[in-house]
Structures are given as structure tokens and as C-alpha cells.
Amino acid sequence: MTETTEAPVVAEVKTPSPTSETAAAATTNGHAEEGVTAPQKPVEETNGSAEKTDDKTKTEKAEDVPPPKEMRAVTLTGFGGFKNVKILKKPEPSPQAGEVLIRVRACGLNFQDLMVRLGAIDSPPKTPTILGFECAGEIEAVGEEVEGFKVGDRVVALPEFRAWSELVAVPTKYVYQIPDEMTFQDAAAIVMNYLIAYILIFDLISLREGKSILLHSVGGGVGQAIVQLARTIPNVTIFGVCSKSKHEALAATGLIDHLIDRTDYVNEVRKITTEGVDIVMDCLCGEECNRGYGLLKPMGKYILYGSSNVVTGETKSFFSVARSWWQVDKVSPIKLFDENKSLSGFNLRHLLYQQDGSAYVRSTVDKIFALWKDGKVKPVVDSIWALEDVAEAMQKMHDRKNIGKLVLDPALEPKPKPATPAKSKSKKQASEDKSSKKDKDEDKKSAENGDEKKEGEEAKTDGEADAAGEAAVVNGDSAEKSDAPAATNGDATESEKKESS
Numbered sequence: 001m002t003e004t005t006e007a008p009v010v011a012e013v014k015t016p017s018p019t020s021e022t023a024a025a026a027t028t029n030g031h032a033e034e035g036v037t038a039p040q041k042p043v044e045e046t047n048g049s050a051e052k053t054d055d056k057t058k059t060e061k062a063e064d065v066p067p068p069k070e071m072r073a074v075t076l077t078g079f080g081g082f083k084n085v086k087i088l089k090k091p092e093p094s095p096q097a098g099e100v101l102i103r104v105r106a107c108g109l110n111f112q113d114l115m116v117r118l119g120a121i122d123s124p125p126k127t128p129t130i131l132g133f134e135c136a137g138e139i140e141a142v143g144e145e146v147e148g149f150k151v152g153d154r155v156v157a158l159p160e161f162r163a164w165s166e167l168v169a170v171p172t173k174y175v176y177q178i179p180d181e182m183t184f185q186d187a188a189a190i191v192m193n194y195l196i197a198y199i200l201i202f203d204l205i206s207l208r209e210g211k212s213i214l215l216h217s218v219g220g221g222v223g224q225a226i227v228q229l230a231r232t233i234p235n236v237t238i239f240g241v242c243s244k245s246k247h248e249a250l251a252a253t254g255l256i257d258h259l260i261d262r263t264d265y266v267n268e269v270r271k272i273t274t275e276g277v278d279i280v281m282d283c284l285c286g287e288e289c290n291r292g293y294g295l296l297k298p299m300g301k302y303i304l305y306g307s308s309n310v311v312t313g314e315t316k317s318f319f320s321v322a323r324s325w326w327q328v329d330k331v332s333p334i335k336l337f338d339e340n341k342s343l344s345g346f347n348l349r350h351l352l353y354q355q356d357g358s359a360y361v362r363s364t365v366d367k368i369f370a371l372w373k374d375g376k377v378k379p380v381v382d383s384i385w386a387l388e389d390v391a392e393a394m395q396k397m398h399d400r401k402n403i404g405k406l407v408l409d410p411a412l413e414p415k416p417k418p419a420t421p422a423k424s425k426s427k428k429q430a431s432e433d434k435s436s437k438k439d440k441d442e443d444k445k446s447a448e449n450g451d452e453k454k455e456g457e458e459a460k461t462d463g464e465a466d467a468a469g470e471a472a473v474v475n476g477d478s479a480e481k482s483d484a485p486a487a488t489n490g491d492a493t494e495s496e497k498k499e500s501s
Helices: 002-013 018-029 040-064 111-118 184-204 221-230 244-251 262-272 287-294 318-326 333-339 348-354 358-373 387-398 427-500
Strands: 070-076 085-091 099-109 135-142 154-157 167-171 175-177 212-216 237-242 258-261 277-282 296-304 342-345 381-386 405-409
Touching (some): 085 387, 135 184, 184 358, 184 381, 184 405, 221 405, 277 287
Parallel strands (some): 212 237, 296 342
Antiparallel strands (some): 099 135
């Protein structure tokens, strides 16, 4: 009875090993018995199957997830020259709580953007980063906790960077609804420039009738905004300083009383008025601070709202930055007290993003739009550029050749690129090319000489073979002919031997 019972057990044990049964039993009981080791191979196979299943599941999930959508954006890859400003594909942003997503239709280019490119501003962003502080477009999506805005609203925004892209997510405190009649290009041209000009003219200077203004960079976007706003006040005299090449175009507007070349503006102003001016508006900084302060009348006001003199080349110059600041004289309050003069400064970027002036800025934007509706101000647009041509637009502003605002349009086709002429080779390259050509000629010559030599050798070999053959024939004949003398000589020798014997 025992044998009958054991025989089937032995037969069953042959297929799975005893260790397998033990491991299975241990697994079933929830613990392993002492001295019993589970086999490794089946476990590895099981784990491998699980891993393959997981990989397959992950692959299927990855296939189900669509790739992220991308957009074009003007990206600064590193501080320096125009070569670091590139159009790259970036993932489309999503609005967070308190933000709206704007489909950008127009962007504003400001001198501050050039300074960011150089890294010549305080607290510059980490690169790579999307450039731009100003854009206009339509709201495409709204984040949570957003009030007062909805999808489809036409707006203009002042984000801290990231404006020069097809889509941008902006906190609502930096977003302003624009009038229905205003184009996106006008919106991108008006907000930042007229915001600075309005605050300077009406809040910091409190311009009044009968005053005189010395205005640097009168042909730029902010300069044109200041001129238009100043003209809303009667009997204001404007001394506009700019390069000579802009005088004719600016004179045609009839808004500037005295156009003065920037090379010697101090003496030119003194020729017109020996007393000086009531207000100096300086966006240059450096030694212009001292000159401007010297032109102030008693009760005059000097205001600094920019430092474009630090931009002297395509890349940042630490010497230019240091010189721009060290050239400024230190003016003590006692000197201001004695001379009855005032100094002031204004930095919109600091006010908006660092000093929480968003509510004040919003109320000022509303006033500017009201002036626009009344026809008292109209932004001057110098030119409109595609995103791909942003480096050329920056170069124009860098060279101070624009009159009014430069605007970027994401929907605009880029300019066709001219055919690139063959570049003149350097001396080193020419020498290398000459050496390479010489080597090629020598190789060719050697090859030809090798062929000739080979042919000569073949000819020589054939000739030698023929000569050898002839020699062989001659030698053969000689050998045949010399056999007789040889025999004769042999016989003679034998006879001589006989005689001697």
C-alpha cells in the first residue's frame, strides 16, 4: 500500500524539482522553512516577465500621451552679441492660478531689451530665457481664481520677460484690456512708452504752462511719447536732442521747437537761451548727468529714467558700464539746497515687479487709453518685423536709427535672406589650400611618373627578356660550336698524355 502510494509521488516529483515544490509550499504558507532555499531561475523568469509587462504597459501609456505642443519664441541663449538671440521651439505654457494665456499678435521692442541681451541690467535672468517685456493679443485660456478676464478678450500685457513668443502666460495684475478700436500693433507700441512718459510728465515733473524741456533721444519711442504728452500743456518749449540724420523727419512733425545735434548740445542750448532750461529728461546717464544738471535754471528739475550709454557695442563692456556711472558727479542735498534744484529718477521695471506698483500702473494705463480715445496721443510706429528678423530690429535700435517704436509681429513672414557671397579666404586658409593643391599636383605627377616608370620597366623587362633570349640563342650556338674545339682539346690532351707516357 505504501509503495503504491509512493510510486505516483516519485513520478510527480520528476517534473518539478523537490525544491520547487518546497518553494511553492513555502510561498503558500507565507514563510520559508529553515534550510530550504527557493530556486533562483524560476524567480528570475517571473521577474523578467513582470518587467517586460511593465515596459509594455509604459510603452502603451507613452503612445497614448500626445507629444507636447510647441511654439516659436525669441530666446536668449547667452549674454552677448546678436548671435545669442535665436528663434527656438518651446513647449506651450499653461496658465496657472491668477494667470491668463495670451495668443500674442504683436510685441514691443524697447531699449531695455538690448540691455538684457548684454546682461547689463540688475538681476538679469538665467539663460536660456525668452525675451520681451511687452505684448498684445487675445486671451486663449484662463487660469483658476481669475476675475475680470475671459477667453477672447483683447489685451496688452507687461510680463517680466517671455513676451516675445506665440503664447505667454501672464499674471492678471500685469494685463490690461485695450479699446475695441485699437489695433494690436498700436497697443504694443503705446503701453510701455506712454506709461513712462505719463508718469514723468504729470507725476514726477508736474509739467506746467510756460516751462522748457531738454529731452534726450527725442526720436525714440519714449521721446516721441513725451513730446505728444507735453503738447497737451500750452506754451511748453521743447529742446530735442538727437542725431543729425533724424532732424528732417522730426522737423516735419512740427512738435519740437528746437532740434539740436547731440555732439555739442550744451553750447547750442546756451546760444538759444543763456538762462538754461526748467527740466532735463535724461535717458543716457554717464557724463550727460553732469551736463544736464549744469543746464538747469534755479528751481529746475533733472530726472534720470534710463542708462542707454552703457550700450556701446554688440557685447557688454565692463569699462563702459563703470565709466557711465563713475562719470556722474556726487551731488549732496546741501548743494541742491543752495542752488534750488531737484534731482529725481524713475525705473518702471523696479516699480512694477519689485515695488508692487501694479495698481498705480493700472490706473495710469487707463488714463493713457482715455487720451488715445480723445485723439490727443497716437503712437509712432517706426517699423514692423517678423520674429526671425529680431536681430536686425535690435541692430537698428542699437544704432539709434529708429524714429518711434519698433514692433514684432509673430504672424509676419521673415525677410528673404540675400544670397551669401563667397567669403574671402584668410591667408592661413589660402596657404592651406595652396599646399593642398600642391600635394595633389605632386601626387598626380607621381602617379604619372609611376605609370611611365612602370611602362619603362615593363619595356625594359621585355627588352631584357628578348636580349636574354637572343643571348640564350647565341650562347646555345656558341655552345654547340664550341663543342668541337672542346673535343679537339680533349683529344689533344689525351695524345699528349700518351706521348709523355
